[in-house]
Amino acid sequence: MSTIKKFFYVNRKAPYGTVYALESLEVVLIGAAFEQDVTLAFIDDGVYQLMKNQSTAGIGMKNFSPTYKALGDYDVTKLYVEKESLEARGLTIDDLMDLKWEDEDDDWAENDSIRVVTSAELADIMSEQDVVLSF
Amino acid sequence: MAMLHTVNKSSFDRNTFESCLRLAKEGSSVLLIEDGVYAAMKNTTAAEQINSAMGTLTFYVLGPDMDARGIKADALIDGFKIVDYNGFVDLSIEHDSVQSWL
Amino acid sequence: MAIELNGKTYDTDEEGYLADLSQWDEDIAAEMARLDDAELTSAHWEVMNFLREYYEEYQIAPAVRVLTKAIGKKLGKDKGNSKYLYELFPYGPAKQACKYSGLPKPTGCV
Numbered sequence A: 001m002s003t004i005k006k007f008f009y010v011n012r013k014a015p016y017g018t019v020y021a022l023e024s025l026e027v028v029l030i031g032a033a034f035e036q037d038v039t040l041a042f043i044d045d046g047v048y049q050l051m052k053n054q055s056t057a058g059i060g061m062k063n064f065s066p067t068y069k070a071l072g073d074y075d076v077t078k079l080y081v082e083k084e085s086l087e088a089r090g091l092t093i094d095d096l097m098d099l100k101w102e103d104e105d106d107d108w109a110e111n112d113s114i115r116v117v118t119s120a121e122l123a124d125i126m127s128e129q130d131v132v133l134s135f
Numbered sequence B: 001m002a003m004l005h006t007v008n009k010s011s012f013d014r015n016t017f018e019s020c021l022r023l024a025k026e027g028s029s030v031l032l033i034e035d036g037v038y039a040a041m042k043n044t045t046a047a048e049q050i051n052s053a054m055g056t057l058t059f060y061v062l063g064p065d066m067d068a069r070g071i072k073a074d075a076l077i078d079g080f081k082i083v084d085y086n087g088f089v090d091l092s093i094e095h096d097s098v099q100s101w102l
Numbered sequence C: 001m002a003i004e005l006n007g008k009t010y011d012t013d014e015e016g017y018l019a020d021l022s023q024w025d026e027d028i029a030a031e032m033a034r035l036d037d038a039e040l041t042s043a044h045w046e047v048m049n050f051l052r053e054y055y056e057e058y059q060i061a062p063a064v065r066v067l068t069k070a071i072g073k074k075l076g077k078d079k080g081n082s083k084y085l086y087e088l089f090p091y092g093p094a095k096q097a098c099k100y101s102g103l104p105k106p107t108g109c110v
Helices: A020-034 A044-050 A067-072 A081-088 A117-125 B016-023 B034-042 B047-053 B063-068 B085-094 C028-036 C042-058 C064-075 C082-088 C093-100
Strands: A006-011 A037-043 A079-082 A100-103 A109-112 A114-117 A131-134 B003-007 B028-030 B060-062 B082-085 B097-101 C002-005 C008-011
Touching: A006 A117, A020 A037, A020 A067, A037 A044, A037 A117, A044 A067, A044 A079, A044 A081, A044 B034, A044 B047, A067 C042, A067 C064, A079 A081, A081 B047, A081 C008, A100 A117, A114 A117, A114 B016, A114 B028, A117 A131, A117 B082, B003 B016, B003 B034, B003 B085, B016 B028, B016 B034, B028 B034, B028 B085, B028 C008, B034 B060, B034 B063, B063 B082, B082 B085, B082 C008, C002 C028, C042 C064, C042 C082, C042 C093, C064 C082, C064 C093, C082 C093
Parallel strands: A006 A037, A006 A131, A037 A079, A079 A114, B003 B028, B003 B097, B028 B060, B060 B082
Antiparallel strands: A100 A109, C002 C008
16 A cells, blocks of 8 residues: 555444444544544544443343454554533543554554544644544 | 323434433323334433433333343333233234334 | 254355354364364364354454454464464455354455
């Protein structure tokens, strides 16, 4: 790949009620094969995608929340969660899955994938992107 | 006439739940299902509205939809009753009519 | 499509992947390999067991790049490389190994 572009995926929907969250995750995983610079943003109801303890046996749908834990393996290591969206929903980072990525070049050291950022910080990050995909 | 209202949209994404609260009469029941269940959580921007309606309406939330979304019982606003699918059927029968807000 | 084995019917999609993951057992894995003129050795099983554990934990079949890296971490660099994995699974490590392991085809990959 000649030039690496910055890809930004915007997630604004809750899981299960609509198919957006799952579609986004699949596109991210497929896109990861192209070895671009990938960033995910979780805004509004998108923050619900990262909730801990999801258990879908009762609704007969596939629980795709464990797949977020594989993102690190796909070199998707930047997941930004908007602080304002969390607070409006009575949530803190402790309500979210503890997502890690391992640094192969640093003896597989574990690093946090999720970073909570303010709207202003997220606006800056968004403005630096080459390609924005919205779900 | 007691009516059962069901809401399946997130109150943070659509105004469905708000319209339901505005139009549900005293003595009615509100059952949150699918993405509607998020409104049942404590400390959200919707909580105050629900707390003030708690005296006139009875609030239910569908357990399997809570579990799917990782919502624990202790995260719910006080006064919410959890029902399973059988409970959903019972509520439908006990009420005179059902309004499914979409 | 379907594979008949020991009086049981295993439904597959048009590419030979099992339609129902819960139907998988070691016999059907060996039969799928036999139909491809391949034989499963302990080296194959090492990779296949890894894939099944990966699927169990993350609910996806990993892309080949991810598989290679993860195998390298778990089983060592001498196994976590394309040459080793392609020798075991000449039709593409992730694709062929996933098929025998009863997993769906990996999302967008070899």
